[in-house]
Amino acid sequence: MSAAPIKIAIRGLTKSFGEKHILRALDLDVRAGESLVVIGASGTGKSVLLKNIVGILTPDSGSIKIDGEEVVGVTGHARDRVNRKLGMLFQGAALFDSLPLWENVAFSLMSAHRIGRPEARKVAMECLKQVGLQKENAERFPADISVGAQKRVGLARAIASGPEILFFDEPTTGIDPVMGDVIDGLIVKCVKELGATALTITHDMESARRIGDRVAMIYEGKIVWVGDVDRIDSSDNEYVDQFINGSIDGPMSALIAGNEGR
């Protein structure tokens, strides 16, 4: 595994919102073909990290390289070219509620890849099948299906264009544990079938253990521990120990108190 090339290289990534410093010179590598899970408490910068990588936010400083190509500050067609390598499942699925499910899945095929509607529909139906949705659902709208089903459609949309890198933003948030298990299983299956690199952010340890090959712990905008998922229980890292045990006492107590006060 260690011989695999670096797919995403992040160096000195810094992002602030006004006086609030979210990412503080964060360094992280994601190797090609691996599934890396970033864990951390709420408000530690997980989502901001992900949004900086996919180009939704622009970092204040630092470097993000995808396949060795710098993507910070890249806009327009060059950014679109980079984004064609990416697929993302959003926390709330972020499906377009004015479009039926199959058009949601086929969106990037028709819009960015300029594939005709009949062919894009075929691919969408195949992707919906892959995530366990029957073809009868294809014409329904996002508001007509459950949150769990929306996550499935979001996953189908993320994989539809066959991306090299998949991002998952809190994939099991807002759904019951059984559905969470199903979604995690689908994520693992899809990532393997595509041979993609995956970066997931979550605070759900069960999900992290199911999805990840490696785990990185983020705290106060920095990565404080990285290791293989099977080493997480013996990490000897006080932040990781407090997080996985769900303990109130520990080095993150100040952050927990701050979150409660919000």
Place this chain on the structure above:
Amino acid sequence: MRLLQAIGSVFLNFLTSTGRLALFTGLSVSHIVRPPFYPRLLLRQIIDIGYYSLPVVGLTAVFTGMVLALQSYSGFARFNAESAIATVVVLSITRELAPVLAGLMVAGRIGAAMAAEIGTMRVTEQIDALSTLSTNPYKYLVAPRLLAGFIMLPCCVLVADIIGVFGGYLISVHKLGFNPAVYLKNTWQFLEVIDVVSGLVKAGVFGFLIALMGCYHGYHSRGGAQGVGSATTNAVVSASILILASNYLITEAFFAQ
């Protein structure tokens, strides 16, 4: 000292908002003329803005024309100038009332809907999703709406001109006892092309401004349902104010001696 600080803060906020709006407008307009284009989305917006606004614009125009005829009659009868009613109705409708009232009605209907739709897309991360799907939100969401607003409000106003004049005709002929042929002759006699064209130019500008305000406030909405609500209100209020202000400027440009 605090007063100065407060004034400075308001001024800086105003400059920031103006700059942000200018950037938004420039970027959006540039995407109208640069490929790829989304004709299906443009068609949908054309139907939404144009076709579905026709009933409300038509009703506004017919009642405005009727009221205008009645009011003109009660005023002009005092100095025996009833024959000028047809001319007053047609000039008022084509130059001012049809574009301004249609603009205000469409601002309430379409501007609010655009702000709510795009605002909801913003707070539910749908706009972020567009970016990750290699689709420019300006091109996909904003450009078709601006273009459709610019094209369709003049079409609505042209219909409103006809319906508004018809409203005045109805009251003048059937209630006030005017001769139909004479009324129509008076309507056409003093109507010039510039009267209609100035109204259509106004409508094009108003349509663009309505769509711009709806998209701008929706695109920058924050904070869930409350943010979307504020965006909707701001879109309607700012579009209405801009319609009235730009109406003066365009009138000045066309008719100032």
